[in-house]
Amino acid sequence: MIKAVLFDFDGTLLDRDASVKVFINKQYERLHKWLSHIPKETYISRFIELDSRGYVWKDKVYHQLINEFRITGITMEDLLNDYIIEFKHSCVPFEGLTNMLENLKKNHFMLGMITNGKGQFQMDNIIVLGIEHYFQTILISEWENMKKPNSLIFKKALENLNVLPSESIFVGDHPVNDVKAAQQIGMKSIWKKDDQWEDVEADYIIDELSQIPTIILK
Template identity: 25%
Template sequence: MIFDFIGTLVSVRNYDMEASTRKLYKAIFDAGFKVDEKDFLKAYGEAHEKYRIVRYEELVEVTNAVWVSEALNSLGFNTSAEDTCLKSAINVFFADYLESLKLNPCAKELLSEASSACKTGLISNFTYAPVIYAAARRLGIGHCFNAVLVSEDVGVRKPNRKIFDEALRRLRVNAEETVYVGDSPLEDMKGAAVVGMKTIFVPSQFYSLGNLQESGQKPD
């Protein structure tokens, strides 16, 4: 069995994106990038939108440090996505988000039973892989998975079949003998079905049964 993570196994509760973005700015300012907050947020928003299109239309994953560095460079700085100061600032940005992730009811019991009966995997679309690994550990479910794939590490996003194929390769199983559990009609249901997996849809805070019906996808 392979599971999606956010929405399927965990929910996001009481998260404030604007507050996290302000903390990102402060961390960047404190790291030596002395830039006006309004100017940074404008450049950050433009860079984020540019790469959002790449991520959702081309299904290529782009990590946060790429658009943060591009925003800063557009303001006259000379930095890169590999800058350790930027990575530290991104850790600050995601700290509250990490704390906001809570296990859905029965998720831990389901994973315990599944992992004792068969190989289990996790595939998550996420721009910063350390958040997913840390969340799985903090919630006490990291040990349940034989393979964990995050789009930042793989380089592509669901529903790109490459990330599903890579999961099958790491688990050493065939698609026909694999069940995929997720909440997104497009990213999860369509993506897994194209590869040949059986699919189970889980309604979440992000996607309802109505969304599934509108998508035309038909889980097994």
């Protein structure tokens, strides 16, 4: 019997691809004084490419942008600080996020979150979506000194919820960091489809967050 549902954040609850596009568009406008010599679409597309869907921290991204586009008058640290401070104002949730969490809460499931990333940065993004109060435990890799797919971070979340792996299910978009990592410690898994991957061997596969309660309440 499933007692707890645990989630990844980026790409699962947060539509990170959409959020990045909103942010980098705003950043270009906000810092236009120093970026105006670069075509807007060029700056946006190169940032997205270098960002590699969040797997490259932005100090490296901005260092590369400054070198490539010969940006002057503003430093890598300035650009990075802008990202850290402003990104949360561009966060876009996936459709049906709050309704899905409300449904699970109404049915008395315990909820947890495990996300890789910078501690306060990720927490700020979670808070701006207004969802932090739904979760009994939130583990962020920087604060835990370990990250997915390390099984220890999954085990710690389950200990915090006081549930067994067999009593829990993990929802994520990454086939290794989320799906396989959860399965390896005995959890069920739900893969939230991502066009980047194919043939992911999860227990369940979904397109929309609204499908999650239906699966768990079977």
